[in-house]
Amino acid sequence: MEKELLLMLPGPVPMPERVRYAMMRQAINHRSAEFGAVYADCVRVLRTAFGTTNDLFVISGSGTAGMEAAVANVGKEKEIACLVNGKFGERLYKISQRYGKAHEIASEWGTPLNLAALEERLEQGAEVVTLVHNETSAGIRNPAQEVGRLARNHDALFIMDGITSIGGDLVEADAWGVDIAITGSQKCLAAPAGLAMVSVSNRAWERLTKNPPYYLDLAAYKKSAAGKPMETPYTPAVPLFLALREACLLIEEEGLAARIARHRKMSQAVQAAAKAWGLSLFPKIDAKHGYSATVTAVEYPTGVKDDEVRAFIKKMGIVIAGGQDHLKGKIFRIGNMGAVSAPEILATLAATQVALKKYGYKLQGDGVQAAGEVLG
C-alpha cells in the first residue's frame, strides 16, 4: 500500500499504531465484562481530559451527534443563547433551532464573542447557553470559563463543545461550570472518527427535557452505563471503542499536562512561522480570547492562490486545510491535534514555506527557522 498522506487537518488526524491495530480484532460481544472494561477505561481517562467527575458517556456517532445529544436533552422548548464566532458555533445554533427558541449571539468568524449581549440575553431569561470552546474554522479559543461564570450567575445550563480542545488543551469542565461537555474521537484524542463523548452534570440531569431522540437519549446511556457490566443502550461501534481505549491509555502514559504542553508548543511553532513569514494570524483576539492551541489559521497574502499552495503541499504528501464557507481561499489552517510532534510540524511548515514562495509570496523571513527555535 502506498504511504498515507500526512493529515495536518483540524481532524481527522494521524493515529498511533497501537490505536489503529486495536481495531483489527475479531468481533467481541458488547454485552460482556470484557467490553464493559474497555468502556470503563475510556471513561476513566476521558474524565481527566474533560476535567470532570460527572457522568460521561461514549456515543457511537460523530461529534455532531454529541452536540445534538446535549441540546436535545436539556434544550427542548427552552430559550437557548448560542454564542457564534465560527462554523461550529453556527452548527450548535442550527441544532438549537430544532429544539428550542434559539437566539444567535453572532460575531464575525474569528473575532471575540459578544459577552455583553450574552449577559443581556441571560437577563432576559435564557435557560441554556451554547459555546464552542475552540473554534477550528477560525483558529480561536473562546473564554469558556468566563461564559460558564455568566451562565451560572443566571442559573442557566452551559453546553460546551470541546470537540477540538479536550485532550489537547486545558479543559476544566467542573471548575468552569460546564453542564454538558462534548468531544469527538478523531481530534485531540487521536482515535478514529465515529465516537462522541458527553459529560453530564447533576444540574443537567435535574433539568432534562422530554422526548429527546431515542438514539441520543442520555437517560438511556446513564442506565446502561450503571449496569454490571457497563454497557451502551444500543450496539456500540466496538472497533472504535477498542481504538479509543488505546488512545486513552496513551494519554495516561504521556500524562495530560505534558500532552497539553506539547499541543501548545506545536501551535506556538506554527504561529512563530507565520509571524516570521510576515503573515497575519486570522483570529482577532483580545485579553479574554486566545489563539487556538490545536489549529492555527493564517491569512493568505494578497495574490497567493489557496488551491495552488495546497495542491503543491499535497503533492509532497501533506494535507493542510483551507478556509471553510466564506473563508475559502482567504486562510489556510494547520492542525496539530493528537499525536503530532516536531517532525510533522517541521515537514508541514517547510512544505508550506516552499509553496508560498513558489506561488509568488515574498517571504519576510524563515518560518521554518523560527518554528525550529520554538520546538528545539
Next chain:
Amino acid sequence: MEKELLLMLPGPVPMPERVRYAMMRQAINHRSAEFGAVYADCVRVLRTAFGTTNDLFVISGSGTAGMEAAVANVGKEKEIACLVNGKFGERLYKISQRYGKAHEIASEWGTPLNLAALEERLEQGAEVVTLVHNETSAGIRNPAQEVGRLARNHDALFIMDGITSIGGDLVEADAWGVDIAITGSQKCLAAPAGLAMVSVSNRAWERLTKNPPYYLDLAAYKKSAAGKPMETPYTPAVPLFLALREACLLIEEEGLAARIARHRKMSQAVQAAAKAWGLSLFPKIDAKHGYSATVTAVEYPTGVKDDEVRAFIKKMGIVIAGGQDHLKGKIFRIGNMGAVSAPEILATLAATQVALKKYGYKLQGDGVQAAGEVLG
C-alpha cells in the same frame, strides 16, 4: 492474544480477515475522492442486497439510529401502525411513539402478526406502517411482501427493518413496496458494528415530515451523497466504512444468491438438529410466516437450565444467545449470519448437544448427524 470466542449470536458476528484488516489503515480525509469511492462501493453492493434502486445512505451509528432515521423523517405527527411480534418490533413502536401517533398491533413474540388488525388500522387512516422483517428475538420471518401490499393498497408508507435479513436472506425492497428499508453492519453483512444503512423511496422523499433530528436528517445525507466526491454530512466513522467496503466486495464475490442459499442451508441445519433432539422451534409459524434464515430460536426442554448450558458451551469457546426479556431461560438462539459456514455450525451444534445431555436432557436423536446431512 488468546483466541477470540466464536460468536454464534444474532449479531455481532465473526468478521472475515479482509474486513478486519481494512480498519487498521492510517486516517484518511473523509472529504476526498478516495473516501467517496469507498462510500460508492458500499452503496452499489448494498442496493443489490436491499433489492432497491432507491437512494441509499450509510449513517455512522447503530441499527437503532437507522430505525430512528426512518421514523423521524416520515413519521412526525403521523398515524403510525407498528406491527410487533418481538423485541425489535417493540423498539420501532417505542421510537414511533416519540414522533407520531403510534398504534401497536401486537402479537405474542414469535407468533404470526395480526394482518387483519393492520388492515383495519390502515382503513382508519394509518399513514405509516413499521415492520421488522426478521425478528431475531423470536427467530421468526415476517411477511414483508404481504405487509407492503397492504400498505400500498392504503397509500401508507412502509418502513421495514431488515437489520437481520438484508445480506443474508432474500429482500426485494422495491418489489415489496418498501419505502424505507434499514440494515446494520454487524449482522448478515459481517462487518463491524457501528453503521446503519437506509434506503429511501421517491414516495418517502415526497412525504418528508419536518424537523427530524439534525444528525439523522435524511435530506442532509441526500445532499452530501450527491456531491462530487460523494460525502456524508457529518464526519463518518472512516474505519468502519473501510471495513464495510471489504464486506460488500466479499458479498459481490460470493454472489448474493449464493450467500442467501448458504444462510438458508445453515439455518436448516440448525433446525434439523433441534428436530432430531426432539426440541421445538420457538416460533409458531403459519403459511405467511417462516422460520428465520439467519437465527434459530429453540425452546429449552423442561428442567434444563439456560445459564448452565450456555456457560458450558462458552467454556468451549462458543457463544450462543439466550432469550431476551420474558424469554430469558426459555429459549436459546443460534445465529448463522454473515460468514458462517459448516465448521462453525457443526462445532456449535456439537457443543450444544453435549451440553443438553450433560445438563439432564435425554436427547431423542443425534442433532449433529441430522445437521451434517443437511450441510454435506
